[in-house]
Amino acid sequence: MIRWLVAAIGLSVVATPVFAADTIEIGIGYIGHAGVKAKLSLVEQPSENDGVAGARLAIEDNNTTGKFLNQHFTMEEIRIKDGDDVVKAATALAGRNSFIVADLPADELLKAADALRERGTVLFNAGAIDDRLRESDCRANVIHVAPTRSMLADALAQYLVWKQWKRWLLVAGSHDRDKLYADALRRAAARFGAKIVQERTFEDTGGARRTDSGVTLIQRQMPVFTQAAPAYDILVAADESEVFAAYLPYRTWDPRPVAGSAGLVPTSWDAAQDQWGAVQMQNRFVKLNSRHMTALDMQAWTAVRMLGEATSRTASGNPKTVFAFLKGPDFSVAAFKGQRLTLRDWNFQLRQPILLVDGRMVVSVSPQEGFLHQVSELDTLGVDRPESKCKLHQ
Amino acid sequence: MQRSYMIYVMAASLAATTPAAAFKAYVSNEKSNTVSVIDTDSWTVIKTIKVGQRPRGIEFTRDGKFVLVAVGDDDKIEVIDTATQQVVDSLPSGPDPELFTQDAAGNILYVANENDNTVTVIDLQKRVRLGDIQVGVEPEGMAISPDGKILINTSETTNMAHFIDTATRQIVANVLVDSRPRFAEFKRDGSELWVSSEIGGTVSVIDPVKHTVTGKITFEIPGLRREAIQPVGIGMTKDGKTAFIALGPANRIAVVDGASHAVTKYLLVGQRVWHMAFTPEEKYLLVTNGVSNDVSVIDVAAQKVIKTIQVGELPWGITMAPP
Numbered sequence: 001m002i003r004w005l006v007a008a009i010g011l012s013v014v015a016t017p018v019f020a021a022d023t024i025e026i027g028i029g030y031i032g033h034a035g036v037k038a039k040l041s042l043v044e045q046p047s048e049n050d051g052v053a054g055a056r057l058a059i060e061d062n063n064t065t066g067k068f069l070n071q072h073f074t075m076e077e078i079r080i081k082d083g084d085d086v087v088k089a090a091t092a093l094a095g096r097n098s099f100i101v102a103d104l105p106a107d108e109l110l111k112a113a114d115a116l117r118e119r120g121t122v123l124f125n126a127g128a129i130d131d132r133l134r135e136s137d138c139r140a141n142v143i144h145v146a147p148t149r150s151m152l153a154d155a156l157a158q159y160l161v162w163k164q165w166k167r168w169l170l171v172a173g174s175h176d177r178d179k180l181y182a183d184a185l186r187r188a189a190a191r192f193g194a195k196i197v198q199e200r201t202f203e204d205t206g207g208a209r210r211t212d213s214g215v216t217l218i219q220r221q222m223p224v225f226t227q228a229a230p231a232y233d234i235l236v237a238a239d240e241s242e243v244f245a246a247y248l249p250y251r252t253w254d255p256r257p258v259a260g261s262a263g264l265v266p267t268s269w270d271a272a273q274d275q276w277g278a279v280q281m282q283n284r285f286v287k288l289n290s291r292h293m294t295a296l297d298m299q300a301w302t303a304v305r306m307l308g309e310a311t312s313r314t315a316s317g318n319p320k321t322v323f324a325f326l327k328g329p330d331f332s333v334a335a336f337k338g339q340r341l342t343l344r345d346w347n348f349q350l351r352q353p354i355l356l357v358d359g360r361m362v363v364s365v366s367p368q369e370g371f372l373h374q375v376s377e378l379d380t381l382g383v384d385r386p387e388s389k390c391k392l393h394q
Numbered sequence: 395m396q397r398s399y400m401i402y403v404m405a406a407s408l409a410a411t412t413p414a415a416a417f418k419a420y421v422s423n424e425k426s427n428t429v430s431v432i433d434t435d436s437w438t439v440i441k442t443i444k445v446g447q448r449p450r451g452i453e454f455t456r457d458g459k460f461v462l463v464a465v466g467d468d469d470k471i472e473v474i475d476t477a478t479q480q481v482v483d484s485l486p487s488g489p490d491p492e493l494f495t496q497d498a499a500g501n502i503l504y505v506a507n508e509n510d511n512t513v514t515v516i517d518l519q520k521r522v523r524l525g526d527i528q529v530g531v532e533p534e535g536m537a538i539s540p541d542g543k544i545l546i547n548t549s550e551t552t553n554m555a556h557f558i559d560t561a562t563r564q565i566v567a568n569v570l571v572d573s574r575p576r577f578a579e580f581k582r583d584g585s586e587l588w589v590s591s592e593i594g595g596t597v598s599v600i601d602p603v604k605h606t607v608t609g610k611i612t613f614e615i616p617g618l619r620r621e622a623i624q625p626v627g628i629g630m631t632k633d634g635k636t637a638f639i640a641l642g643p644a645n646r647i648a649v650v651d652g653a654s655h656a657v658t659k660y661l662l663v664g665q666r667v668w669h670m671a672f673t674p675e676e677k678y679l680l681v682t683n684g685v686s687n688d689v690s691v692i693d694v695a696a697q698k699v700i701k702t703i704q705v706g707e708l709p710w711g712i713t714m715a716p717p
Contacts, residue, residue, distance in 0.1 A: 064511055064531045065552040068568040277550065277574075280490065280508050280532050305551075312553065312570060334551070334573040334593040339621040377619060 023070045024317040026062075028304060029093035030055050031086075031112070032103035032127070034079040040246035046294065051103045051126060052077055053289045054297030058304030060288070062311075071311055073304070087115040094121040098319040101303045103127030103296065106137070113139045122323050124303035127296060130180065131383060134347040138390035143326065144349045145303045149184040151382035152266040155354030155366035156236075156259055157188035158380070162368045165233035169226070169256070170199045171248075172238040181238035185260065192371075197230045202244045222251035229254065236260045263358065266366070269298030270357040275365075278336035302335045302350070309333050338365070344379070347390040351378035417673050418715040419680050420461045420474070421689060422449035423706025429463060430705040431479065432680070434673055437691065437701050441479050445472050451493040452711035455518065456500030461713060464491040464505070471505065471516075476715070486523045488514045493577075495536040495545070497560070504545055506533035513547050515563065527563050529556050535589065537578035539602060548575035548589055555589050555598075557605060567605040571598040577669075579628040581652070590625035590639065597625050597639055599655060611639070611648075611655050618644055627669035631676055631694070638679055638692070640667040647681060647690075649697055661699055663690040668710050674717040682709040 036046045047053070055075060062073045076097055080089050086104065090112035093100055100116070101124045102109055110133070113123050117139070125133065125144045129152065134144055160166070168189060172182035182199075189196050202225065226235065226248070235252055237260040239245035245261035257263055271282065271292035281301075285293040293301075310322045310331065325331055327348070332340035337353045344351060356364045371380040379385070416435030422445075423430060429449060431441040446465030449472075453462050461474040464487065471485040471494065487494075488507030496503045496518065503516040511531055515524040530552025537546040538560070545558040548571070555578060557567040572594020579588045580602070587600040588611075597611040613623045624642035630652060631637075637650040643666050649659040664683025672679050672694070679692040682705075689709060691701040 061531045061551055065549075065554070068530065068552070068554060068556070068565070069570075277508075277532065281551075283490075283509055309553075309573075332573060332593070334553075339624075340573060340593045340595070376621070378621075 023072050024311070026071060026073045026099075026307070026311055026317040027097035028055070028059070028073060028075050028307060029090075029097035029100040030075055030077045030103075030300070031090055031093055031100060032077075032079055034081050038242065040242050040244075046296070047289075047291055049289070050294055051296040051300045053291075054285070054293065054299070054301035055101055055126075055304045057285055057288055057297075058301040058308065061284075062304060062308035065308060065312055069312055069315065071317065073308065075304075086112050091115055094119060098122070098317070099124065099307055099322075101126050101300055103300070106130040106133055109133065109142070110137055110139065113142050117141050120319055120323075122319060122326075124306070126299040126303050131184070134349045135383060135389040138347045138392060140348075140392045142348065143303075143306070143343065144347070145299045145306070147268050147352060147354060148349065148382050149181055150187060151352075152354060153181070153184035153188040154191065154381045156264070156266040156356060157185070157192045157194055158366045158368040158371055159264075159356050159364050160234060160236075160259065161192045161194055162370070165257075166194045167232045168194055168196050168234055168236045169229050169232040170196045170236050170238070171226075171244075172199065172201055173241050173243050173245075174201055174203045175241040175243075177240040178238050178243075181240050181261070185236055185238055196236075197232045200225070200229075202239070204241065204243045218247045219251060222247050223253045226251075227253040232256060234259055235263075237262055264356055264363060265358070266354050266356055267295045268352060268354065269293065269295040270355055270362060272357060272361050273336070273355055275362070276336050276338040281336055298335075302333065302341070305335065306331075306333050306350075339378075342376070344385070346385050346388050347392065349382070351376060351381075353378065354381060417717070418476075419671060419673075419689075420452055420454070420463075420713050420715075421682060421705050421709050422452040422463055422711040423708060424448055424450055424684070424710040425707035427465075428706045429461070429474065430709070432689065432703060432705070434678065434680075437703055439703065439705060442706065443474060443479055443481070445474070445481055446470065446484075450710045451491065453494065453496070453713045454715055456496065456498075456716070458716045462494070462503070463711075464494060466490045466492055466508070471503075473521075483521065485516050485518075485521055486514075487516070488512050488526065492534055493536045495538050497538060498542050502560075504536055504538070504547075506536050506547055508532050508534060508550075511549075513545075513558070525563065527558060527565070529558075529565070530554050530568075534576050535578040537580055537587070539580055539587075540582055540584040544602065546578045546580075546587060546589075548578050550574045550576065550592075553591075553594075555587070555600060557602075569598075569600055569605050569607060571600075571607065572596045572610075576626050577628055579630055581630060581634045582632050583634060585634075588628050588630070588637070590628055592624045592626055592642065595620060595623050595625065597628065597650075609655055611650060611657065613639075613641060613644070613648055613657060613660075615641075615644060615646065615660055627667075627681070629670040629672060629679060631672070636694070638670060638681075640670060640681060642666055642668070643685075645683075647679075647692065659697055661692060661697065663692075663699055664688050664702065669712055671712040671714040673714060680712055680714070682712050684708050684710060 086108040237245035239261040419432040447467030451464035473483040487505040490509035494505040512526040530549025532550035535548035572591035574593040627640040664686035666684035670681040
């Protein structure tokens with residue numbers, strides 16, 4: 001209960017002379033796709049530099065710290081087009097940088113990770129939320145900063161159950177990732193005691209996102225689509241493909257709130273987040289980029305800050321030393337979430353609170369009070385150690 | 395159970411106390427944009443003063459004539475005249491001032507500007523800005539060494555205590571501490587500097603001459619998860635024998651032996667405890683509880699909470715009138 005630790009270990013006694021000899025250079029690569037996918041809402045349309053803008057802010061933050069420690073961070077960005085060889089691009093990037101922040105789809109991330117394993121390059125997955133990357137397809141050289149679908153679904157489910165909105169009408173899109181999100185929502189409902197009263201699929205029949213005729217048609221479609229549902233408390237939509245969810249609020253047949261891919265949305269970050277000192281960070285971001293900070297920006301910022309944290313604690317830019325510290329028990333990072341963030345040692349997933357946002361405000365933050373766990377309440381979100389299929393050290 | 399026990403203790407210790415000399419404590423209420431004035435004789439709020447947006451850091455001037463309060467969202471420090479209990483002037487800080495400290499003579503004010511990675515130096519008599527010092531990301535905690543030669547600033551995202559020479563205004567050393575360092579406090583004899591790390595969950599004890607961390611104080615409270623223990627404000631008795639550390643959302647004050655650095659007791663206070671101030675004779679310690687909107691009064695000798703006073707919304711900082 002009472003403990004007094006004499007800090008004999010070298011790294012906690014780092015006193016830094018102001019002028020030291022050589023500056024340690026730490027190169028970080030950023031790889032993502034060129035171009036952005038269209039969103040239903042114009043205000044949510046991502047910027048071309050979505051993600052990398054957060055990484056660049058963290059490079060600035062790391063360099064402010066680095067000037068006191070003689071560490072200097074640089075960032076090299078590569079954008080690939082559809083059909084480009086991801087292995088070639090990632091290998092070129094790894095030739096000049098010890099660490100890579102990746103915003104890649106799951107299969108491309110795995111290809112890059114496997115190609116770079118031998119040379120010891122560590123990848124930070126800032127973009128892919130697929131659970132399988134942390135489960136059956138986990139890799140020993142990939143750290144996951146992005147939350148998983150199951151973490152997002154659990155965060156939402158905890159709040160809806162706390163709110164006593166336990167009867168869900170689940171509407172899923174027809175694309176693969178919509179189905180994966182629907183799977184995560186079904187799992188969350190079962191875990192936390194919600195009931196899916198009915199499921200419906202919204203088929204993507206193609207067509208333009210924006211038309212001159214506007215909302216007239218949508219206003220007729222959505223009520224009809226949600227007609228004749230069994231009694232439910234909330235409509236939960238799984239539409240990562242951006243086909244229909246944003247059209248649902250205020251248009252359901254029954255007057256019910258919407259959550260999931262529209263309405264109340266679980267996310268790692270939001271421009272409205274202002275708790276726990278986040279205002280300073282939001283201000284720095286807006287000043288640098290003249291736009292608001294997105295979840296992808298925050299995930300990339302956190303990846304680069306994790307590296308900054310590890311290099312300052314170890315006084316090293318050596319990839320092996322830095323990676324060992326990141327994987328070790330002493331690592332934690334502060335990321336304006338009200339508590340320290342640590343890595344799950346069985347699959348290198350960053351534990352993190354999840355925000356529930358409505359597009360204007362942060363409505364709540366999960367884990368919700370009362371969802372207990374023997375190790376960390378953050379492990380009530382997502383796939384926990386006993387259920388994990390990840391075998392990192394085989 | 396624990397609560398009802400506390401009420402017993404409270405009644406017993408209240409009966410035993412003789413009337414103390416009356417002092418005035420000023421409390422900044424972050425949400426209500428006010429400062430509450432507490433009379434330590436009646437233990438009541440005797441005045442509520444309207445101030446600017448988001449008041450946090452608060453301190454009496456050395457002569458006791460004014461109270462300075464950082465109003466972060468207005469990017470300035472307001473000056474409250476204690477005679478009229480009104481805001482009479484403001485000082486030019488940088489953007490989003492949070493905590494500040496002044497030299498022993500009360501001539502120079504050093505302000506941490508969270509938004510700008512700078513510490514602003516202000517002439518308190520002329521009320522003008524003398525210059526800025528570049529520090530780490532999100533400067534917060536401020537302290538000045540008892541001999542006045544070294545200014546300490548902690549930066550929350552850089553995770554350092556910066557040692558600044560007050561004569562040259564240059565950084566002379568940087569000491570790495572645990573995540574999100576928020577508050578710095580010297581022992582009166584200058585032998586130790588204590589820095590609290592809110593997210594790291596520790597208090598680093600630093601040798602101010604060698605610029606090394608000589609030890610870390612850690613906290614363990616049965617039934618509370620580690621993440622909920624977030625040290626912020628620190629108060630030390632003048633003799634350096636006892637320290638009190640506010641543990642934020644752990645809703646407790648840790649009592650720490652100044653010599654051995656061992657935690658000897660945890661005092662249950664209100665929710666989200668931030669900062670604290672002693673009455674001048676060190677008979678009482680007043681602590682601000684952010685979420686429960688009150689101030690807890692601790693009997694320093696008995697190490698017991700004896701009273702709770704309702705103040706404004708989200709009380710944050712507190713300062714006590716000099717005797």
